Amino acid sequence: MTMIPTPTKPWAASTKDRAVDGSIFALSLLSSYLLVFLTPLKGKLACFVCFFLAYAIFTTAFKGIQRGNAAAKDALVNSLVAIGAIVTVIPAASILATVLKKGLPGISFNLFTHDMALATPTDPLSNGGLLHAITGTLTLMVLALIMSVPIGILTALYLTEIKGRFTGPIRFLVQAMSGVPSIVAGLFILSAILYPITKGYSGFMGALALTILMIPTIARTSEEVLNLIPNDLREAGTALGGTQWRTVAMIVLPAARSGLVTAVILGVARIAGETAPILLLTGGGDKVNPNAFTGPMGSLPYYIWKSFNAGSPEAITRAWAGLLVLVGLVLFLFTSARFLGSRKVSK
Numbered sequence: 001m002t003m004i005p006t007p008t009k010p011w012a013a014s015t016k017d018r019a020v021d022g023s024i025f026a027l028s029l030l031s032s033y034l035l036v037f038l039t040p041l042k043g044k045l046a047c048f049v050c051f052f053l054a055y056a057i058f059t060t061a062f063k064g065i066q067r068g069n070a071a072a073k074d075a076l077v078n079s080l081v082a083i084g085a086i087v088t089v090i091p092a093a094s095i096l097a098t099v100l101k102k103g104l105p106g107i108s109f110n111l112f113t114h115d116m117a118l119a120t121p122t123d124p125l126s127n128g129g130l131l132h133a134i135t136g137t138l139t140l141m142v143l144a145l146i147m148s149v150p151i152g153i154l155t156a157l158y159l160t161e162i163k164g165r166f167t168g169p170i171r172f173l174v175q176a177m178s179g180v181p182s183i184v185a186g187l188f189i190l191s192a193i194l195y196p197i198t199k200g201y202s203g204f205m206g207a208l209a210l211t212i213l214m215i216p217t218i219a220r221t222s223e224e225v226l227n228l229i230p231n232d233l234r235e236a237g238t239a240l241g242g243t244q245w246r247t248v249a250m251i252v253l254p255a256a257r258s259g260l261v262t263a264v265i266l267g268v269a270r271i272a273g274e275t276a277p278i279l280l281l282t283g284g285g286d287k288v289n290p291n292a293f294t295g296p297m298g299s300l301p302y303y304i305w306k307s308f309n310a311g312s313p314e315a316i317t318r319a320w321a322g323l324l325v326l327v328g329l330v331l332f333l334f335t336s337a338r339f340l341g342s343r344k345v346s347k
Helices: 015-038 044-067 069-106 131-162 167-178 182-198 203-227 231-239 244-255 257-271 276-281 300-310 313-346
Strands: none
Touching: 015 044, 044 069, 069 313, 131 167, 131 203, 131 244, 131 257, 131 300, 131 313, 167 203, 182 203, 182 276, 203 257, 203 276, 231 244, 244 257, 257 313, 276 300, 300 313
């Protein structure tokens, strides 16, 4: 009777390897505790740093003794990569945990159905809400979208399809605008439009500043997406007798549709939490303002800033609740962008 050998997985960790990894982990943990206990290093951060340094050193030394220099170098790089990943994740997880812990007590149905026209941040949580802030933020986003999406996509089309004499300066300008601080955009609209022309706060002024911040994100992302479209599609459209603009409109843009939607969502997520231009230009109204071109308009960043400044426990709870809503909105936008991007790749 012929025995069929059981398939093996040489890449999988054996029981011995798991035991060794567990021993190194325990030794690193003990070493970090002793270092913190016996030296002036104190606190959770010191223990955290000592643990990862000890783990990297012990892992590298053991692999070097067991398998040679190549394995030691590989273990060192793997340890550094793991440390970098954990250091990146911990602050984000800590921020989310803090926002959830302090923001959930202020979340209620009343918060989404009332504004602050008849309440102050120091009133009990049952009075008022952030309806004006949510509607104001959505209004600002819609106005910024209407102004920035055509400009951003047309700029990307010029850089990828037209490639005229101004391609270099425009690309340089777009890259330079990507690093412009938000307060500079707000001060520009304040000094160039609000003071000399309109002479009054409004949501439209805030949307103009957000448009300045949003255009570079959309333009650069759209350019990268359009560069991924094969030139064969463009050549096929031209070979069929189509003009350049018909080829772009009927072949290139539909092929890049998912990527362009992702660019738009990333642009919205870029401006969702901006505070400086909003503080300078919108006036921060406490009631729902359906007219974005006249009168102060509230927003989530302004609501959070005003509530924190009030200083009372109720006001601080309101601020954390508004921050939780804002973080949820930004996370939703980024998740949507990742989903749309993965759909494009899968197709």
